[in-house]
Each structure stands twice: as structure tokens, then as C-alpha cells.
Amino acid sequence: MVLEVKKPRPLWEILFSTHHTDVALLYLITSIVFILMGGALAMTIRTELLTPGPTIMDDPALFNRVFTVHATTMLFLWILPFISAIGNYLIPILVRYKDMAYPRVNAVAYWMIPPGAALIWLGWFDGGWYAYPPYSIISSPGPSAEMWIFGLKILGISSILGAINFIVTILKCKHPDLPLMKTSLFVWSILVTSFMTLVAIPPFAAALIMLYTDRLGLSGFFDPNAGGDPIAYQHLFWFTFHPEVYIFLLPAVGMAYEIIPKFSRKPIFSYGSGVIAFGILMIIGFMSWAHHMLATGLSFAEKTVFMIGTLAAAPSSSMHIFNWIATMWGGRLKLAAPLKFTIGGIMLFFSAGAGGVVNTTLPLDFITHDTYWVVGHFHLMLMGTISMIFFGFTYYIFPFVTGRMYNEKIANVTFALIFTGTIIVFTMHHILGLLGMPRRIYDYIADPDLILGNQIASIGAYLVGIGVAILVAHLAIAAARGKEANMEDPFGIGEQYYDYRVKEPHH
Amino acid sequence: MGHATLEWIYVGVVIAILTWVGVEAWTGEKILEEVPEDAETIKVIGQQWLWTFEHEDGSVEVGKLTLKVGKTYKFEVTSKDVIHAFNIPSHAILIDAVPGRVNHIWMETTTPGEYLIQCREYCGLLHYNMRAMLIIEE
Amino acid sequence: MDKRLALAIIVLVAVSATVNNSFAQIPEDKHVCIIDGCNLGESVDAKVLDRHQYSWNVFYKMMTAAFIVGAVVQGVLVFVTFRFREKRQKEVKK
Numbered sequence: 089m090v091l092e093v094k095k096p097r098p099l100w101e102i103l104f105s106t107h108h109t110d111v112a113l114l115y116l117i118t119s120i121v122f123i124l125m126g127g128a129l130a131m132t133i134r135t136e137l138l139t140p141g142p143t144i145m146d147d148p149a150l151f152n153r154v155f156t157v158h159a160t161t162m163l164f165l166w167i168l169p170f171i172s173a174i175g176n177y178l179i180p181i182l183v184r185y186k187d188m189a190y191p192r193v194n195a196v197a198y199w200m201i202p203p204g205a206a207l208i209w210l211g212w213f214d215g216g217w218y219a220y221p222p223y224s225i226i227s228s229p230g231p232s233a234e235m236w237i238f239g240l241k242i243l244g245i246s247s248i249l250g251a252i253n254f255i256v257t258i259l260k261c262k263h264p265d266l267p268l269m270k271t272s273l274f275v276w277s278i279l280v281t282s283f284m285t286l287v288a289i290p291p292f293a294a295a296l297i298m299l300y301t302d303r304l305g306l307s308g309f310f311d312p313n314a315g316g317d318p319i320a321y322q323h324l325f326w327f328t329f330h331p332e333v334y335i336f337l338l339p340a341v342g343m344a345y346e347i348i349p350k351f352s353r354k355p356i357f358s359y360g361s362g363v364i365a366f367g368i369l370m371i372i373g374f375m376s377w378a379h380h381m382l383a384t385g386l387s388f389a390e391k392t393v394f395m396i397g398t399l400a401a402a403p404s405s406s407m408h409i410f411n412w413i414a415t416m417w418g419g420r421l422k423l424a425a426p427l428k429f430t431i432g433g434i435m436l437f438f439s440a441g442a443g444g445v446v447n448t449t450l451p452l453d454f455i456t457h458d459t460y461w462v463v464g465h466f467h468l469m470l471m472g473t474i475s476m477i478f479f480g481f482t483y484y485i486f487p488f489v490t491g492r493m494y495n496e497k498i499a500n501v502t503f504a505l506i507f508t509g510t511i512i513v514f515t516m517h518h519i520l521g522l523l524g525m526p527r528r529i530y531d532y533i534a535d536p537d538l539i540l541g542n543q544i545a546s547i548g549a550y551l552v553g554i555g556v557a558i559l560v561a562h563l564a565i566a567a568a569r570g571k572e573a574n575m576e577d578p579f580g581i582g583e584q585y586y587d588y589r590v591k592e593p594h595h
Numbered sequence: 596m597g598h599a600t601l602e603w604i605y606v607g608v609v610i611a612i613l614t615w616v617g618v619e620a621w622t623g624e625k626i627l628e629e630v631p632e633d634a635e636t637i638k639v640i641g642q643q644w645l646w647t648f649e650h651e652d653g654s655v656e657v658g659k660l661t662l663k664v665g666k667t668y669k670f671e672v673t674s675k676d677v678i679h680a681f682n683i684p685s686h687a688i689l690i691d692a693v694p695g696r697v698n699h700i701w702m703e704t705t706t707p708g709e710y711l712i713q714c715r716e717y718c719g720l721l722h723y724n725m726r727a728m729l730i731i732e733e
Numbered sequence: 734m735d736k737r738l739a740l741a742i743i744v745l746v747a748v749s750a751t752v753n754n755s756f757a758q759i760p761e762d763k764h765v766c767i768i769d770g771c772n773l774g775e776s777v778d779a780k781v782l783d784r785h786q787y788s789w790n791v792f793y794k795m796m797t798a799a800f801i802v803g804a805v806v807q808g809v810l811v812f813v814t815f816r817f818r819e820k821r822q823k824e825v826k827k
Binding site: 604608612615616619620623626627685686687688702703705 | 743783784785787788789791794795798802
Binding site: 409413416417418419421423431434435439442446451452 | 788792796806807809817818822
């Protein structure tokens with residue numbers, strides 16, 4: 089039986105532990121707290137857009153702060169900590185080592201998140217999550233911008249520490265009898281994203297420092313009045329954050345590789361192509377950053393290069409989809425909540441990818457860029473694919489974390505709510521974008537089409553909100569009072585579950 | 596048919612579709628990129644939170660732009676303070692207004708009428724209200 | 734089973750290629766109307782290069798391709814989920 093069920097421990101013992109499962113638990117709880125907080129902001133945004141003109145907020149400045157903090161929270165305080173949580177739980181088990189390579193660094197990486205989060209949430213920055221200068225230099229008020237800069241700086245250091253830890257654990261602490269080509273594909277996904285983190289984060293770290301000195305008036309890197317170039321910031325920023333998209337996505341892909349073979353009771357169709365696709369994406373992820381900037385006045389040659397770079401990412405992504413379908417083909421699918429969420433995520437993964445191809449197709453970028461189409465596109469990826477698979481994995485890892493079982497019926501209800509809600513809200517966003525509604529607007533023209541579209545989108549958003557609220561509430565209750573799980577095989581799929589005994593030795 | 600064959604066919608198909616998409620997009624953009632020689636230049640200046648238009652003959656309009664039907668226009672877009680994006684949704688015109696740079700884009704006027712001009716890059720407090728009117732006259 | 738999958742993919746490509754070629758490429762002086770304001774399929778004089786019309790033309794082509802590929806991918810996923818689900822296999826055995 090798992091430790092927490094048999095013998096509850098005092099809180100401080102978990103807080104100051106450096107054991108990988110304890111740090112993972114902290115990451116997991118942090119990420120779930122922040123999806124609720126970020127989700128509340130999302131509901132605020134959708135409520136504000138129910139009707140044209142002020143609906144619940146009188147001040148556009150407040151709206152601008154809300155969407156900035158919503159984006160920052162969801163990306164850096166929900167998705168990244170969740171990846172670290174699952175990585176911390178599973179990597180040592182999957183590479184058969186007793187802990188992470190550097191347990192103390194691991195704890196430090198976690199404990200950098202609360203101060204970073206506090207800076208972001210107390211600051212309420214208003215520059216949009218990508219903080220384009222010169223707005224963020226000359227227009228953003230007072231300490232909030234500085235707090236956001238330092239918050240992200242701290243979170244960046246935390247990511248780098250985590251990445252180093254994962255790389256060393258996987259490559260150096262792996263059991264000698266276990267070749268790298270026999271490890272789970274989830275291990276590969278974490279390895280690849282860790283390398284990407286190491287390469288991608290430093291340019292943004294530099295850009296943040298330059299932004300800060302520009303704000304202090306000491307330099308003029310991005311300020312045209314001082315001879316700087318605002319576009320330079322966008323290159324540095326997207327050189328970090330386009331690969332970052334894959335840093336968010338690939339662990340979700342790895343989790344799908346963990347869930348699908350087990351719940352289909354079949355080996356992975358082609359392990360090799362999974363590894364190859366990860367490797368290709370790792371490189372190609374760095375070749376397409378300027379497709380976020382096609383409208384900034386790039387030359388025709390630049391636009392061509394980055395369009396090709398973007399299209400090149402599609403074959404390797406679609407190799408994963410093929411691999412999943414081929415794995416399920418001819419299997420015996422146990423349609424429990426983890427598999428349902430994963431299949432839903434895969435369906436939306438295709439839609440999000442197709443929307444991305446349309447975005448990069450050059451004449452079309454000028455129709456869709458910076459409209460709600462783009463909002464729909466990346467939410468379909470981040471919420472529809474990544475978060476759906478994360479929710480599925482939360483259900484999957486739940487017996488291992490708590491030693492208890494969730495209720496399958498409630499889990500199905502949350503799946504239905506979240507899946508339908510996601511489709512409604514983000515399909516509607518695509519259509520609103522084609523109608524010409526720019527993103528990040530507090531108010532829109534009182535056109536009947538736009539009003540109807542926004543109201544349907546808001547209804548979808550509420551469905552998602554209710555679904556996530558039920559999911560979190562149910563898991564919280566089940567963690568305390570659920571029935572005890574069969575720790576050998578909690579889902580009845582006839583496969584060995586993760587070994588709960590790794591949670592025993594604490595240090 | 597083995598694992599590898601099936602996979603290679605699949606990847607080939609995906610690459611073929613993407614190549615078609617890429618070629619289609621590239622030729623399209625190539626046609627749209629070239630500014631016709633007879634285009635009349637209009638300077639577009641964005642600032643928080645209004646648009647200013649300067650015609651070739653020196654006349655200046657604020658918040659509205661009057662064009663003649665059946666002519667070719669070239670917009671030279673720049674900004675005074677922060678980044679904006681000059682957007683006419685009904686004509687698929689979009690180009691960022693970046694301070695310190697002049698970007699250009701061109702269009703032909705075909706149908707008389709009144710159209711919306713808006714800002715599509717987040718530029719602060721009244722970003723949502725940074726609109727202007729495009730009037731195409733006979 | 735593998736053959737069927739491969740065949741399905743080849744059919745998909747053939748269909749999408751046919752549909753997309755039916756929207757003729759825009760030559761310098763003539764193009765086929767596929768948007769509002771003219772009769773569908775009719776040749777239209779295109780001395781004026783309307784950016785909006787051109788871009789949306791490309792958009793509709795891309796969407797046709799995307800929806801065909803999407804229908805196949807999503808269809809296969811739904812089919813696999815229903816065909817190979819555990820409950821059905823138990824029923825079939827009975």
C-alpha cells in the first residue's frame with residue numbers, strides 16, 4: 089500500500105523532502121492550483137466578451153492585465169510544472185534509478201516556482217505574454233513589468249536546472265542493463281525536451297535582461313528612439329518560444345506513448361519511428377521561429393525560408409499520429425478515462441496542426457495572423473491536445489500518487505464536458521478570426537455575427553471550466569476518501585503498473 | 596507489407612501534400628508581393644490609438660482614408676510609438692507598423708463602399724478601439 | 734489489414750488531388766470563380782488582382798484539402814476506437 093494511505097506524514101516532511109516522488113507531488117499540486125487560477129481568468133475573459141462594450145469590467149487596462157497573466161500562468165505555471173511533476177515521478181522508475189541524479193537541485197528547481205509565480209501574480213503585467221517592445225519599454229506602467237521580467241527569469245532558471253537534472257538522470261544514472269533504445273518513449277520525450285530547453289531558454293534570458301536595462305534607460309537595444317530595433321526582440325523571443333511549443337508538446341506525446349500501448353494491450357507499432365520523429369522535431373523546432381513574425385515586414389526570402397521550416401515540422405508530428413493509430417489497430421482497447429482523454433487529444437492534435445499549416449501558408453497568414461484564428465489554433469494545441477493528454481495522464485498516475493482510485497463515471501462526465509467544450513469554444517474562435525476579430529481586444533464591433541460567435545464560444549468555455557472544476561474537485565475528494573486501488577494493476581489491463589515501493593525510502 | 600513500407604508510404608504522402616501546400620503558397624505570395632509600378636503611395640502612420648494617412652499630394656486625413664475606385668495604392672506603414680498592425684479585413688491587408696521601419700503593402704480598389712481599418716497588434720489601453728474608416732469612392 | 738490502411742491513404746491522396754485540381758490555378762489573365770460575387774466555376778476576367786479574392790481562393794483550396802485529410806484521420810480514429818474497444822470484442826466472442 090502506498091505510504092500516504094497507510095501512514096500520513098506531516099506536511100513539512102513532504103515540503104522539505106528531496107525525494108523525487110515528493111518533489112513531483114509538490115509540482116503536481118502547484119500545477120493544478122495554477123490551472124484553476126488561470127482558468128478563472130479565462131472564464132473572466134470569456135464573460136467580458138459575452139457582449140460588446142463593458143460586461144463585467146469597466147477598465148480595459150484590467151482586461152489587458154487579465155489576459156497577460158492568464159497566458160503566463162497557463163504556460164509557465166500549469167504546463168511546465170505538470171511536465172516536471174510527471175517527469176519526476178516516472179523518469180527514475182523508467183530508467184531504474186533510486187532518485188533523480190541531483191535531488192537537492194531538483195528541490196531547488198521546484199522552490200524557484202513559488203517566488204516566480206508570486207512575482208507574476210502580484211505584478212499583473214499588462215504587455216501581453218510576449219511583451220513586445222517598445223510597448224513593454226515605454227508604455228507598461230511601474231513595477232509590474234519588472235516583476236514580470238524577474239518572475240520569468242526565475243522560472244527560466246528553474247527550467248534549466250530541471251532540464252540538466254533530467255539529462256543527467258537519463259544518460260548517466262540509467263541502469264546499465266537497460267539500453268537507451270529499450271527505455272520508454274516517455275523517457276525519450278523528456279530527454280529531447282530537456283536538450284531543447286538548454287538551447288532555447290538562454291536567448292530569452294538575454295532578451296529579458298536587455299528589456300530590463302532598456303526600461304531603466306541604461307540601454308536602447310529595442311528602443312528605436314535610442315537606435316535600437318524592436319524586431320530584434322521578436323527574433324530572440326520566438327527563437328526561445330517556438331521551440332518552447334515543442335517543449336510543451338513532446339512530453340504530452342510521450343505520455344500518449346505511455347498510455348496507448350498499455351490500454352490497447354499491444355506493443356508500440358514502431359518504436360524506432362517514434363524516436364526518429366522526436367529527434368527530427370528537436371532540430372526542426374529551431375528552424376521556424378519567424379513564422380510568428382511574417383507580418384513584421386520580413387523579406388520574401390525570409391518568409392519562404394520560415395514557411396518551409398514550419399511545414400517541415402508537420403511530417404514528424406504526423407508520424408506520431410500514424411504510430412498511435414497503428415498501435416491501437418487490432419488491439420483490445422480498454423476505454424478508461426486516460427485512454428479517452430488521449431484519443432480526444434489526438435483528434436484535436438490533427439485539427440490544431442492543420443490550422444497551423446494554414447497559418448503559415450503565406451497569403452493566408454495575412455488573413456489569420458493576430459486574429460482569433462490564431463487564438464483558436466494555439467488553444468486547440470495547448471488546451472485541446474496537451475492539456476487533454478495531461479488530464480488523461482493525471483487519471484492514469486492517480487492511483488500511484490494516492491494509492492486510491494477515482495470514480496470512472498465522474499471521469500467520463502469530465503471527459504464529455506471538457507472535450508465538447510473545447511471543440512465548441514476553439515472552433516468558434518477560428519470562425520471569429522475569419523470574421524476579422526483581432527485578438528486581445530476588450531470590446532468588439534456590435535455586429536450580430538461577432539456577438540453570436542462570442543456567445544457560443546463563451547458557452548463552450550463555461551463547459552470546459554465546469555469540467556475542469558469537477559475533475560479537480562473529484563480528484564481532491566478521491567485522494568482523501570476514494571477506495572483503495574489495486575496497486576499491481578489498478579486499471580485491470582493486465583500490465584505491471586509503476587512500482588509503488590519507490591515511494592518508501594525518504595531522505 | 597512490413598512496418599517500414601507502410602510508414603514510408605505514409606510519410607511520402609504527408610510530404611507530398613505539404614509540398615503542394617508550400618508551392619501553392621509560395622507562388623501566391625510571389626504574385627502578391629510585387630508592387631505594381633503605377634501604384635500611388637499613401638503614408639500610414641500609427642500611434643496610440645489612431646491612424647493618420649498622408650496622400651501623395653500632401654493632404655492628411657486622420658481616422659479615415661478616402662481612396663478612388665479602380666486604382667492601385669501602395670501603403671508605406673510606420674509607427675510613432677509602439678508596434679501596431681495596419682489591417683483592412685475586407686481586403687486581406689495586414690502589415691505591422693513598426694517604429695523606426697517603413698513596411699509596405701499594396702492593394703487595388705475594386706468596389707466602392709465603406710470598410711473597416713483596425714489595429715491588429717496589441718498596443719495598449721485602447722487597442723480595441725484603434726479603428727479607422729476606409730472610404731472607396733467612385 | 735496493412736494493405737487496407739495503405740489503400741485508404743492512397744485513395745485519400747487521389748481524391749484530394751482531384752478535388753484540388755478542379756479548382757484551376759489562377760493564370761495571369763483568367764481565373765475560375767469560387768467565391769461570392771460571380772457564378773461558381775465560371776471563368777472570370779482577372780485583369781485586376783484582388784488580394785482579398787486571391788487569398789480567400791487559396792484559403793478555400795487549403796480548407797478543402799484539410800477537411801478531406803481531417804475527415805480521413807478523424808474517421809479512422811473513431812473507427813479504431815469503436816471497432817477495437819474491449820466491450821465489443823467480448824460481445825463478438827459470445
